[in-house]
Amino acid sequence: MPQLVRIGTRASALALTQTGHVADDLASLADLTVETVRVRTDGDRLTGSLASLGGTGVFVTALRDALLEGRCDVAVHSLKDLPTADAPGLTIAAVPPREDPRDALCARDGLTLAGLPAGARVGTGAPRRAAQLRAARPDLDVVDIRGNVDTRLGRVAGSTAGPGDLDAVVLARAGLARLGRLEAVTEVFDADVLAPAPGQGALAVEVRSDVDPAGELARALRALDHRPTRLAVLAERALLARLEAGCAAPVGAAAALGDDGVLRLEAVVVRPDGAASLRREATAALTPVADEDGRADDDAARASDEAAARALGAEVADELLAAGAAELADLAASR
Numbered sequence: 001m002p003q004l005v006r007i008g009t010r011a012s013a014l015a016l017t018q019t020g021h022v023a024d025d026l027a028s029l030a031d032l033t034v035e036t037v038r039v040r041t042d043g044d045r046l047t048g049s050l051a052s053l054g055g056t057g058v059f060v061t062a063l064r065d066a067l068l069e070g071r072c073d074v075a076v077h078s079l080k081d082l083p084t085a086d087a088p089g090l091t092i093a094a095v096p097p098r099e100d101p102r103d104a105l106c107a108r109d110g111l112t113l114a115g116l117p118a119g120a121r122v123g124t125g126a127p128r129r130a131a132q133l134r135a136a137r138p139d140l141d142v143v144d145i146r147g148n149v150d151t152r153l154g155r156v157a158g159s160t161a162g163p164g165d166l167d168a169v170v171l172a173r174a175g176l177a178r179l180g181r182l183e184a185v186t187e188v189f190d191a192d193v194l195a196p197a198p199g200q201g202a203l204a205v206e207v208r209s210d211v212d213p214a215g216e217l218a219r220a221l222r223a224l225d226h227r228p229t230r231l232a233v234l235a236e237r238a239l240l241a242r243l244e245a246g247c248a249a250p251v252g253a254a255a256a257l258g259d260d261g262v263l264r265l266e267a268v269v270v271r272p273d274g275a276a277s278l279r280r281e282a283t284a285a286l287t288p289v290a291d292e293d294g295r296a297d298d299d300a301a302r303a304s305d306e307a308a309a310r311a312l313g314a315e316v317a318d319e320l321l322a323a324g325a326a327e328l329a330d331l332a333a334s335r
């Protein structure tokens with residue numbers, strides 16, 4: 001008899017696709033039957049602004065409660081939406097291979113950022129995106145928008161699915177890829193133009209910490225975990241934690257592990273008006289062993305690499321703080 005595993009998910013299109021992929025992966029990696037359980041979060045149930053509900057944690061908390069109360073065995077989160085603090089009783093047991101973490105412009109008529117006319121209206125709800133857009137193009141009108149991916153795409157002129165009142169929106173390329181909407185992308189931004197959010201494009205697969213390490217579920221999760229992604233995301237999130245900044249902070253970070261075993265992290269903190277920014281980068285040499293699937297089989301090497309990734313994030317954050325990042329971006333207010 002295969003072990004039954006219940007995987008909890010929110011009901012949004014993005015959450016359902018993400019969870020579906022992880023469910024398929026788990027079922028293919030071990031002797032498991034995976035069942036999906038829909039969890040309604042306060043963020044889905046209540047109306048009103050995100051701020052009045054207490055921020056993005058509202059989406060995460062209900063899934064975590066369902067895990068802790070045993071209503072499901074696995075929860076899948078977008079890593080960039082997860083608070084950096086540890087959740088007691090829970091473990092991120094797998095970080096699957098990351099999608100392209102970069103941000104994407106979805107503009108009318110195939111336009112790129114450079115091609116948008118002065119005064120063009122560009123929608124985003126993220127202070128990080130708004131600040132970097134203003135830095136690149138001070139002449140644009142950055143418009144604060146909310147809603148799921150489809151709602152946002154519907155705001156672009158020429159869209160038949162919404163009001164089309166904007167010239168462009170900026171979204172994570174990863175979400176568009178998962179939803180099969182890459183045809184809307186007109187430009188993908190490298191980190192030196194518009195650095196992504198820490199954790200963007202990656203998923204976190206969370207379970208109760210007392211999961212049986214000898215069981216089929218734990219075996220599948222170990223196989224699903226992708227070392228280069230886990231280490232990159234650890235560095236990015238350690239940076240965010242050290243800056244004491246929240247997910248609403250104008251902070252971008254991009255880390256990647258090279259084939260040479262060198263983990264490189266670049267980060268930017270931008271003044272909300274885009275008129276000033278601080279950028280730093282650093283590297284850490286990690287154990288250059290990983291098998292072809294990117295799995296870490298040696299526990300000691302794995303632990304020391306994770307510590308080195310966290311230290312890299314803290315080091316870059318300290319350099320930014322020493323240069324005045326907290327004051328520049330009013331980081332305390334972003335929490």
Ligand SMILES: NCc1[nH]cc(CCC(=O)O)c1CC(=O)O
Binds near residue numbers: 080171172173200201
């Ligand atoms: N905050 C919303 C959110 N959380 C995760 C994604 C999708 C991409 C990802 O996995 O990072 C998005 C949408 C977006 O920013 O465009």
